[in-house]
Each structure stands twice: as structure tokens, then as C-alpha cells.
Amino acid sequence: MSAPGTVYVVDDDAGMRKALARLTQAAGLRSRTFASAAEFLDQESLESPACIVLDIHMPGLSGLDLQAELAKRNLQTPIVFITGYGDVPSSVRAMKAGAVDFLTKPFNNRNLIEVMRNAVRKDASRQAGAAEREAIQRRLGTLTPREMEVLKLVLRGLLNKQIAAELGASEQTIKVHRGRVMDKMQMQSVAELVQAAVKVGLVTA
Amino acid sequence: MAEISEALLSEARRLTGSVQGFVSSIDPRTGDNIGHTLEGEMLRTCKVVEEMRTIVLRRGPGGHYRGLWGHALNTRKGFYTNDALRHGSAEGVPEGHVAVKRFLSVPVLLEKELVGQIALANPRRAYTDQDLQNVKGLGRFYALAIQRRRFEEMLAKERDFASSVMNTAGSLIVVLDREGRIQQFNQAAERSSGYGFEEVKNRVFFDFLLLPEELAGVKGMFEDLKAGRFPNQHESYWVTKSGERRRITWSNTALVDSKGAVEFVVSTGIDVTERRRAEEELRQGNRMLRALGSSNRALMRAKGEKELLEEVCRIIVNECGHAMVWVGYAEEDESKSIRPVAYAGFEEGYLETLKLSWADTDRGRGPTGLAIREGKPSVCRDMRTDPRFAPWREAALKRGYAASVAVPLYREGKALGALTIYSRKPDAFSEDEVKLLSELAGDLAYGIATLRLRLAHEQAQAELAYLASFPELNPNPVMEIEVASGRVVYQNPATRERFPGLEAEGLAHPFLAGLPAAIAALRESPSAPVRNEVTVAGTWYAETVSSVPGGERVRVYASDISAHKEAEAALRESEDRFRALFEQAAVGVALTEVQGGQFARVNQKLCQILGYTREELQGMKFQELTHPDDLSPSFEMMRRLREDEVREASIEKRYRHKSGAVVWAHLTVSPLRRPAGDPIFHIAIIQDITGRKRMEAVLARAHTELEREVEDRTADLRAANAQLRHQIEVRLQREAELIEAEKRYRTVADFTYDWEYWRTPEDTLVYCSPSCERISGYTAAELAGRTQLLEEIVHPEDLRVWQQHVCATQKAPGLKTLEFRIRQKGGDIRWIEHTCRPVTGEQGESLGVRASNRDVTERKNAELMMQNLRQELALVSRVTTGGQLAAALAHELNQPLGAIVCNVEAAVQFLSQPTPDLAEVRAALGDIGADGKRAGEVIQRLRAMYQRTGQQRSALGLNALVEETVKLLRSEFVLRGVTVLLELAPELPKVSGNHIELQQVVINLMMNGVEAMASRGPGERRLQIASTTDDTGLVRLGIKDSGTGISAEQMERLGEPFFTMKPRGMGMGLAISRSIMEAHGGRLWAVNNPDRGTTFWLALPVEAGARA
DSSP: OOOOEEEEESSHHHHHHHHHHHHHTTTEEEEESSSSSHHHHHHOOOSSSSSEEEEESSSOHHHHHHHHHHHHTOOOOOOOEEEESOOOHHHHHHHHOOOOOETTTTTTTTTTHHHHHHHHHHHHHHHHHHHHHHHHHHHHTSSOOOHHHHHHHHHHOOHHHHHHHHTTOOOHHHHHHHHHHHEEEEEETTHHHHHHHHHTTTOOO | HHHHHHHHHHHHHHHTTSEEEEEEEEEETTOOEEEEEEOTTTTHTTTEEEEETEEEEOGGGGGGGHHHHHHHHTTTEEEEEOOOOSTOOOOOTTOOOOOOOOOOEEEEEEETEEEEEEEOOOSSSSSOHHHHHHHHHHHHHHHHHHHHHHHHHHHHHHHHHHHHHHTTTTTTEEEEEEOOOOOEEEOOOOOOOHHHHHHHSBBBBHHHOHHOOOOHHHHHHHHHHHTTTTOOEEEEEEEEETTOOEEEEEOOOOOOOEEOOEEEEEEEEEEEEEHHHHHHHHHHHHHHHHHHHHHHHEEEEEEEEHHHHHHHHHHHHHHOSSSEEEEEEEESTTTOOOEEEEEEESSSTTHHHHHBBBSGGGGGGSHHHHHHHHHHHHEEEEEETGGGGGGGGHHHTTTOEEEEEEEEEEEEEEEEEEEEEEETTOOOOOHHHHHHHHHHHHHHHHHHHHHHHHHHHHHHHHHHHHTTTTTTTSSOOOOEEETTOOEEEEEEEHHHHHHHHHHHGGHHHSEEEETHHHHHHHOOTTTSSSSEEEEETTEEEEEEEOOOSSSSSEEEEHHHHEHHHHHHHHHHHHHHHHHHHHHHHHEEEEEEETTOEEEEEOOOOHHHHHHHOOEEEEEEETHBOOGGGGGHHHHHHHHHHTTTTOOOOEEEEEEEOOSSSEEEEEEEEEEEEOOOOOOOEEEEEEEOOOHHHHHHHHHHHHHHHHHHHHHHHHHHHHHHHHHHHHHHHHHHHHHHHHHHHHHHHHHHHHHHEEEEEEEEEEEEOEEOOHHHHHHHHOOHHHHHHHHTTHHHHHHHHHHHHHHHHHHHHHHSOEEEEEEEEEEOOOOOOOEEEEEEEEEEEETEEEEEEEEEEEOOHHHHHHHHHHHHHHHHHHHHHHHHHHHTTTHHHHHHHHHHHHHHHHHHHHHHHHSSSSSSHHHHHHHHHEEEEEEEHHHHHHHHHHHHHHHHOOSSOOOOOHHHHHHHHHHHHHHHHHHOOEEEEEEETTTTEEEEEOHHHHHHHHHHHHHHHHHTTTTGGGGOEEEEEEEEOTTEEEEEEEEEOOSSOHHHHHHHHHHSSSSSSSSTTOOOOHHHHHHHHHHHTOEEEEESSSSSSSEEEEEEOOEEEEEO
């Protein structure tokens, strides 16, 4: 098993909190419990990888409110919603806002441990992805405006000759620019370059 | 009357100490003085007693009453004498009578009218002026009682009169006010319309009872009436509660008020629906019969199929007045389509839009498709509502069609197609008409088949003639044979094909077997071809043998006539069918000679109609059989036909049946045309319409009667109305007087109504009022005879409280009341409201108890019923609430269940580790147990809502009840985003109540509060619950929401049953809550908060034990 993760349990029901904490522990994960959304938001920072198991209906701030608040703070820890009464509008809202799962108590036919592990795993890979994206962004920052232009045309799939025509330069010049772009981006092939561009949203897959 | 007289007499005797006396009333008719009651020895000894307890003192000449008894009546003044024998009016004592020594008498006057008398005699002490005053006072009561009695009788008579007018024999009576609102609606109107009076009372007549198309007309009549133009009459439909239309003939008049303005409109109606329907059916039946006759003639005359069909369509449209008729043929194509081939009437491109099928598809489920598929008539009663007609509805309604019937054209077990008829009126086709139509369609199908056969035959003939001249092309065999050798010298291709061995076999071939004979015949007359029919291998051939010029050869033509043979057989059959049609027609058919009028041929039906045999009839002339009075119209008709003025003519005329009876007939005559020359015969179609004529006569009579009845009714009504109006005025005036009188009278009436008794400390009854018999079933004597009887009749369940009450009464002074049950002499249980007061003498010694008992059984029963009803309603409301809370309860229950599932999964996980952590497993199991219990509690709380409550009350704390309820509704609050704040007063006194019912009230109010806050933002939904005691010592509970508040108008209606402010509310919650509070001696009210929202308050009295 990879590095153990943390499960944040937010539920106003004490029995439920206790049971979820025990289950988390049994699954080999760390757990931290909170009786309300406000209590959770008082945290300094969130550990990682982690997931949040969140009751949707709570007195005061509801689970959905908390989800919105976390989004506003740009915290992307995966959220697993649980609810004692699963109405369709709430579940749609929760899933649309990016929840990884939506479970209705008493969790018939669902392996809660698996759900929590998957969510933590997702957080881990999300983080790995974030690190990679950061590196690509950094490399992109080193390109000159001209190189950037060339890169964009390469990404559009144009040949050197076409790029030269488009930018009013000689084919030889374009070859040089292109070589520099590949160097700076630390890419071996155009295919690799396109993949990287997709990851940072420079082009859409 | 006797009861009050008796009460008055006993009171009068008690007041004056008189031994004897009577109370009488004057019979307003005869003036005789009738005594209702006698007391003491008079009863046994008085000789003037006519009946038990009734004496009659006759009024003499000049209105004079005799004797001492008559004195007060004559002088109209009360008086008394203590020396009666010497009084001026005394006439001595008749034998056997008790001597009257002292006498007091008061006449009873009602507005100067002498209505009765109170007479008393023989007290032990002398009468005084005070006695006279007292008795005069009673006399005034008595006068009021008589007056009231008279009013009651008069009112009853008026009511009887009014209701008998209203409900007279079958006429509908509807009274409308100036706005058209229904004020009266009698039983007949209820029966006809299906509405009860209570349902329609004050509803506007024009809003729901009329057809939209007739509304304007009827309103016009109503305006006329209002404008003073009455009476008038009209006929219109009204629409019954079940949506049926009923035709009513109305006779209308108006009631005017004292100023001459129209106040009410009174309409008397007669429901003529059945009559009109019968008339309509009769008319339609006649038309149909005519159509049947006409189409039969068309069949006999028909030349071509299309013309025949169009003619029949035209006949049906013209004769029956239907909107459109068409004939469609069932095609054997892939989609089983129906092809319109002929129509008549108002079509306007309708048939093109149909795209009908006789397959079992949407377009094949209309009447026409069904008729073809199922081979029987199919009716669409109303296109507007018949779901099967949906595909064509719009197109049909646009053309004004309303109903249709389709009858199959059925021939030899197969439907050729169908005849479809559209009417402009819904439900236009009666059963009889459909039957006649089927008959017509049967004849038509036969006609079509016959025409087709004839056509096939003719075509075959023409083709043959054409082909004869080209042997090589002729599809039939042609050959030439040398006469001398019998050798076949020519044969065409058809011959080779048909008779392959002919050339080789020559005359030996079976086809040529007859040739030698033919040749011989030709030798005789060479120019006349010889014709034969030969059969070869089962095929029939026609053979024509003719000489080829030169005489050495003969030519033989052969044609396959197998088909022809069949056609001939069919044609023969068709002729039989014609005869059959003639013979079996549903109407009488005759061929009569144009010259002379003799019957040349008649069918069986005509024989039946006229009562003669065929042989007899065929020798007779129609003139001999025609009723003398109808001869000249008959001759006139014949003349017009002869002179070609008309192609056909009909009349209704009478024949003489062989028995001499008159037979009414509808006769249609048309000439039987020949290709050339004048017609020799007429075809006469004779329909027996005697039954119809009789029916028409009956109807005409009924019509006249109806008209007369309507007239009479109007006149009656007007008279009755005038009388009614007058009486209503009198009544109103009298009622006002009556109310005043009643107030005074009630003291006396009540006095006698209740069962009064006086029980001494020695347990004897010194007094027991006669009402005891009505209430307990025992007479005063029975009760007085056995004092313990009183206790014996007390219901066993109430005996203990009764005994406690008796003890308490004897100890403490003051008025006490008790309700208990007794068992009547007859065994029935009655509820008694008992009021009593101990009586003490001047020295303070106990004189016993005076008690008054009132029979309150009806009230008690009503109360018990109300209580049951309230409990039922409360249960329904609780169950409904339970339903509304379903989501919240699911939430509440799923919390512990979810925890259990988690704990189980965790425990399994712990156990599956290499070294199971048993301490954790144990902890998990402990929590599972706790959560299971938690789930059980949720269900426990829920179950209470579905329980039926009894009447049991107990001391309970409102704070605990509130806390428990908040727990029950916890999830509801969470789901609805409501924050609950409790401000409960410590040490709140307990109240007495039914736990479930009070909780229901609290739930209702909390849920109302939650509902009222639904439109507020999530942070603004606060429900505050406060308990307190107020200055009056009541325990109060306030439930305060931060919702939208209640408008002044809503506040007023709050708590009315079915008034609701919630979009999905039933409107019962507050009504039930209020009634629960009232049953607990408490109160429920609402006030709007100064800032926002509403506070509902409950107030309940403190439980008795808690106060002490």
C-alpha cells in the first residue's frame, strides 16, 4: 500500500462519526472527525493525500455549502458525500460540483473502505499531476514570444514550410526556433509536446 | 296542551290551596269551553264528563255561558266568591256533584278573544285578592301558551301547503332571484337534474344547468320576465349532474314585491325528454322506412354499380335528412385500404382525408373499419368523445358531423365494403334505425353482386363476338374439316393447344363426335350454322359448325363456356334472388296494372298487411281495397304518374283489411319502365304504418295534455304564489311577536319539561313531576311508592359517582350538578343532567333535596359522536403528517443504520487482520447495539402517530413533550434548514391531557412554522419554542416562527376546516389542533410577531392534582 492517507469525516451525528472513524482506522487510513462544517473550516491546512467524507444535511452550514466554500478556497481534496436522505436535486448538485461519490446511508451494497481508498488515491494522483503541470508551466515561461508563436503553430499540426509562410520567415529559421522549443520544453517528440500542452490546457484534447 | 294545562292547574291549586279546579280552552269553531284537566273528586263524580278528563261547557244562545263557571267568561273578568251558592250566576248543584262553596275563576283572553278559563274551587281557607292576582298571572301565561300553539299550527299548515305546492305531481319547480340564483328547487327538479337542493342553492342557474348554445335564448326569457313581461313559456335542455341532457318545457312567471318590482322568477317545468326522444325516434324510423322502400326500387331499376350506389346514398341523405352518406369498398391491398366509391350529401373533401383501413390499426378502428372487419354495424355515438374516432375528429367536426354509423355490405360471408352515414346530431341512431339500415345494406350488397355478374357476362359475350373473325389470333379453337374425308384441313394454334390429338384422330376425337350429325343438318340448310355444346375432359365448349362456301369443308368454332356456364347458373340464382327480394322484402310490394289497377303480382308481406291470400289479391284491384275517403287522392296520384308529372309519388292512405279493420299505409308508386313504350305496370311499395299512426295519435293527445298541464300549472302557481306571499308577510310579523312571547313562556314550559322531585331526609318523595314518566318510563306514583327505585335505575357504571354525589349533597349546601345514565323502564339507557339543591327549613333543619332532571341523551350522543369523529379526524391527520415526515423519518432512521453498517464493515476488517484487534471489535459491537436501540426509538416515536387514541388523560409535563417532539422532528428541521431554540420554563406545572393528541398539536404547529419559513433564506429560519405560566394560572406554550406572517384575512379564517395556507396542505391541521385544545379545556390562537413571522400559542389549565 502506498503512503497512508487521511479521511476527514464531517457529520453532525455522533454515532456516525465514531463508526466512520473506526472504519477508516480499520482500513489503515488516518481519520479526523468534525461535528459541523464550521468546525472543519477552522482547520489551518489540509493534509495530503486525503479525502473528505461529508454529510449533506447538517444543522448550520450544509455539506453542499461546505463544498462550495472549499471550491472558493481552491481546495481540491476529493469529497465523498453521505446522506441519510438522498434526494435527487442534492445529489445532482453535489456531483456537478465535483464530488467523487454520493452514498446514501445505510450504504447498502457499497464497500465504504474501497470508496474512501479510491478517493484518497485520486487525491494522490491529482497532486502528482499538479506537480507535473507546474513543471510544464515553468518551462513554457522560458519561451520567447516568437518561440511561443512557433509552438502554437506546431501544435496546430503545421509543417515547417507552412509555419514559415504563416510567419513570413524562412524555413531554415523556423527549424532553428523549433529545435529551441523542443530543447526548452525538454521534449523528445511532437507527440510528447502535444500531451504536455493538453495537460496545461494549451490545447484541448 | 294537556300537559301545560295540568302544570298550570297544579300550580294554581298549590298557590290558592284549592281542592278542585280545571283549566279549559275555548274551541274557536264552536265557542264551546273544553276543559283539558280535572282534579280531585270531580274526576269521579262529575256527570258532565264526556270523555275521561275532558269536560265540555257548551256555549248557549247569544254567546252566553251558563252557571257559575260561565260567569267569568260572560263578564270577561276574573272573580272569586267565598259563598258560591248565593252568587248571582249560581244555578244550584246538579245531583251527584260536589258542592262548590268557594269559587275563583279567571277568563283567559288573547287580544280580546276569549280563549280559555282557569277555574278553582273549595280551598280550606277563603279566597283573597292575592289569589285572584296570582291566578290572573297564570292566565296570562296560559294565553301565551295558546297563542304559541296556534302559531305553530298555522306555520305547520303553511309549510305543508308550500311543500305540497312545491312538490306537486312531477312538475319541476325552480325559483330564481333577480340574479338568477336558485332559491327553490323541488323534488321533481332534484330527480330530473340529479342535483340536490342543497347543492344548487344560491348557485346561478345559467352557470351550470344550461347548454352553451341555448344560454342566450333562456337568458333573454329571464330578462323578459324581470322586465315584467310574464308569464312566458319556453323549451330548453338542461344538463344533469351526470352530464346527460334533459329536455324541459318551462312555464315561467314572476313574483313581484310590494312595490311591483320583480323579486323572484318562478319556473314550472315538465321533463319531456322521453317524449321528445320517442317522437324523434318515430320520425327517424319513418324516414328510414321510406329510404328502405326507395332503395329497394333503385335496386330493381339499377343499370350500373356506381349509379346504384350513388342513388342509394342520395336516397338516404334525402329521405333521412342525414348529413352525408358514403359507400366504401374493402380493398385486398397490402394496407387493407377502404376506397370510397360513392357518396351523397355534405362532403366537402372529407372522404379524401380519411385514409381508412379495415386492418386492426388506428385507422382501422373507426366505425367503418370495424364494420367491415367484424361484419356487423358499428356506431359512433358522439365523435367529440369517442376515443376510437380521434384520427378523424377534427375533420368531421369541422363539417358539422356529430355521430356516425357504419353497416357492412355483406355478401356470401365476406364484407365487400361498408355504408357509412353521418348525422349532425350526437346519438342520432336508434336501434331500430340501425336494424333497418342493416336490412338496406343487405339488399344493396345483393344488388352490387348481381350487377357485377351481369357485367361479367356481357363482357364475355362481346369479347367472343370480336374474336370470331381472326382465327389465328382467336384464343378459342377454330378448325376446318373436309366433308368428304373427315380430315382436319386447318386448325388454329388454340386448337393445337387444346386438342393435341385432333389432327391424327380426326372424327374419332371426342370433340368431333357430333360432327357427322351437324354435317347432315348443314346439308339440309347450308346457311344456318349448327350449334352444339360439347364437353371434353370436363370442360364445356360451345361448338358452332358452318359451311365454308363451296360446300367441301365445314368450319368449326369452339369456345370454352365453362365460365359462362357458371355465370348462367349465377344469373339464374340472381333472378331467384330478385324474386326473393320481392318476396321477402320487409315492406309490401305489388305490381299493379297501369290500366285498371289490378294487382298483377303481390308479395307475401302485402298479403299479411291486407289479410288476403295471394290468389285472392291477384284478382283484385287496388280501388276495391282502398278506404273510400282515400280514393280520390289515390286516383290523383295515379294521374300524375300517368301524365309523367312525377317519376314517383307517395301518399299515406288507408286500406281495408279483409277483416274490415282500417290499415294505415305509406304507399310509394313508380312506373316500371320498359325500353320502349308506356309502362304497363306500377311498382307499389306499401308500408304498414298503423302502429305509427296510432302512436302519433297518442303523442298528439299527450301533446295537448302537456300544453294544458303547463297552462294549469302556471295558473295554479300564480295563485299559490300570491297566497304564499301574503302568508309569508303575516308570518314574518307573527314571528317577531312570537319571539317576544316565547321568552316569557319558556319559564313555564321548562318547568314542566324537566323531571322535578323533592326528596325528604327520610327518603320519601314529596313531589315528583309528571315528566318523570317521559324521562324514566316510571310514573310519579311508581317512583313515589319506592324511593330506592331511583337508585336502582341508575346505570351500574355510574352508581358510584351517583352515591358519592348523594352523600356530598346532603353534607354541603349549594347547587350541585351531575351527569349520569339511567336505565328506563323499557330498558333504554338515557343520559340525565341532574341539578339539585338541599332545602332547609326556617330553623335550618334539613327538608331534603329538590332536584331537577333533564334528559340530555341526544346531546350526550351527539357529544360522544363528535368526540369519536374528532379522534378519527385526528388520527387521519396524524397519519397524513406521518406521510409528510417520511423523508425526515427516513433520514432519522438512516443515521443509526448507517453507523451500524460502518461498524460492521470495520469489525470485519479488524477480524480479518493477521492478529485481530478484538478490543476494537468489541467496541464496534457495543456501538452497533447502541445504534440499534437508537433506531428502535425512532420507530417507537413514529408508531405513536399511527395509534388510535383513547380518552385516557394523564398528568404530563409540556416541557418533556416538547423535547421529545423536537427529537422526533430533528431530521425535518435539519432537512429544512431550520434552527430550533428552546426556552422552557423550569418547574412548569403539569397539565392533564392525552399525550398523543397534545403531541399532535405541537407537531402541527411546529410543522406549520417550518412551512411558513420555507421562503426565507437558510440562515433566517428560526423556530423558538417557549413554555411559561400566565397570570390566569394557565400553562402556555408559544411556537414562534420567523416566517412570512399571516394576513388579517387569513388570521380570521385560521382554524376553519379546509382553510390552508400551504400549497399542499389539507387544511385540517389547525382545525383539529383547535378542537383537541378545546376538548382539553384549553385554547389555541395566533398573533403576528412585531418583527416577522407568527407565534402560535397554546394555553392549558393546570392539572387539578398539581394545583393543590
